[in-house]
Amino acid sequence: MLTKFKNHIQTNFATLKDQKLLLAISGGIDSMVLLRLFHELNFNISVVHCNFMLRDEASNIDEDFVRTTCGSLNIPTYIQRFYTNQLALDYKLSIQLAARKIRYEWFSELLQTENLDCVLTAHHLDDQIETFLINLTRGTGLEGLTGIPEVNGTIIRPLLIFTREEIENYAKENDIKWREDASNASNKYLRNKLRHDVVPILKELNPSFMQSFQNTLNHLKQAQTLVDDASRIIYKKVVQEETHHKKIKISELTQLDNYKSYLFQWLKPLGFSAWEDIYDLVNAQSGKQVFSEKYVLLKDRDSFIVSEKNTAQILSSYNIKKGVKEVKYPLKLAINAMKSISNPSNAAIFVDEEKITYPLILRKWQEGDFFYPSGMNGKKKLSKYFKDEKYSLLDKENQWLLCSEDQIIWIIGKRADNRFIADEHTQLIIKIEI
Structure with missing residues (x-):
């Protein structure tokens, strides 16, 4: 695995060798293998660990394990404790979404304050499959079927070409220690249920399922690229960008055979999700609006107007x-x-x-x-x-x-x-x- 990993980095992420990397390490097997691989190849690495304080003493033991391991390797380590349950209530999010929000906001802050270049996580091919199935069961567009991106801004996931089995074998062959999260064995969460009950059946039905899935994912990504290219071309024809808002000309939009697909591509990045309400705006009266967290979509005569919400308290x-x-x-x-x-x-x-x-x-x-x-x-x-x-x-x-x-x-x-x-x-x- 080390040779395959080294070749993968040289081919697809050659610039990492000259950068200061922040590795997200939970203490689990995936992240500990990630740590070993980058340490073996003498990259300039630091480690970040989030203690979400969700598993009582086990969370603190994970924290101590990461601190001790990195200390023995002389790797700079950033550790923070978060009261995730309370923050989930404050943000009005699920525990999982709150933990994700906390984690990535802190990563971004560390990159700036510590003058680091990017964050590396240990997501792998099995995570891709689970994410694909989760999105499939909930309903999604093409983008949701392309899985977890290898690069998303300053977030890089260099293990996505490796299966969980490859990672486990490497850990055992190299006597890598890790912490086992007891919640991974529970079917309480959808991801775990898919991991334990659904994916094994798919692998049983097709012994080459992992490779077949990787090929399918590559084809979907290529299709997504075509969609993005077409979306940009049509956007320039139909959307007029003003100083404080964007105007979508409805008459030109509705001449397109798949105008709903274009609206989806343009509005989804702005956080819109009430698609049926948005599509109904085409024939709605002027003044009708649909909201995302930060934006407003307004029907105004023959146009849609997209603008940011005015979050400041404006006096009359x-x-x-x-x-x-x-x-x-x-x-x-x-x-x-x-x-x-x-x-x-x-x-x-x-x-x-x-x-x-x-x-x-x-x-x-x-x-x-x-x-x-x-x-x-x-x-x-x-x-x-x-x-x-x-x-x-x-x-x-x-x-x-x-x-x-x-x-x-x-x-x-x-x-x-x-x-x-x-x-x-x-x-x-x-x-x-x-």
Whole structure:
């Protein structure tokens, strides 16, 4: 196995030789073999161990075992204890998902603080099979059937070409010590049930099952590459990227034979999962929304608009006192007294200070708002202005107004109100600019 591993690293991960590696070591057989292999080949390694405190004293014994083993090999070791049960409650996640979240967040932190290059885990081919079957039973797209990626950002899994049997044989032949997790023998978890009851039957039905599965996985990955390529090409034709959001043109999207598949490819990385609700948006009324943890998908007339949730607590209005020369939030404005008017624009207006009442108010629009557009006679409802200017629902939500009491001075960045504009007779001129 050592020779096969060495060739595998030289062929597929040659850059690891010059990098500082962080090995995730639980103390189990897989990770202890991973540790031995990289130590034997004299790589620059450190070890990270998470004590999730889920198995009472056994968790602490695992921790001591890893610390002692690495100490005898003079390998730098990072060990942290986590109150996983409580954190799972705080995060509102299962124990397994909470442990995963904790683990990878800490790994990422260590890479930065300790100036390390990447994290290596001991996932192997049998883990691939179990993950494939778990995703298959729960329902998944093509990506879910391609298994665990060998490289995912700074996470590398160099043992994925090896079976559990190969790892066990190597450990026994080289007298490698490890800690056995008693929970691995239980069928309480789906992964264990598949490992103990399903995979052995598949191997019995086909003695070459492991190799056949590896070949199938390779074919699925190649198919996924084709899907990704097609998705990127169609994305450029159908999706318009704005500063703060993306706009998907529904008319062009629905001309595609498999438009639902493209939506899946584009939206899944953003955490969306309510696919039937998303597909129903095509024929829904404007204003309908679907949410992921961090994003909103909005139906707006003939488009889908994808934007990040505004997690900050936005107040309905902000006051600007007399004498304030700079506003920093919720948007940046400069307010200065001027002697004359020069170059008014959408980004800068000149107002007559004698016509305004302090404090000025920054707020979002309200039903019934109206103003007297500069360059026009008479008043206009703001809702009509938004319609004429082809504002999307998101544009309307993001538009700020500058007001004097309940009267609009400026649709900021767009249009000033005639009633407040300074002219050649104005004595006190105020310039307000973005």
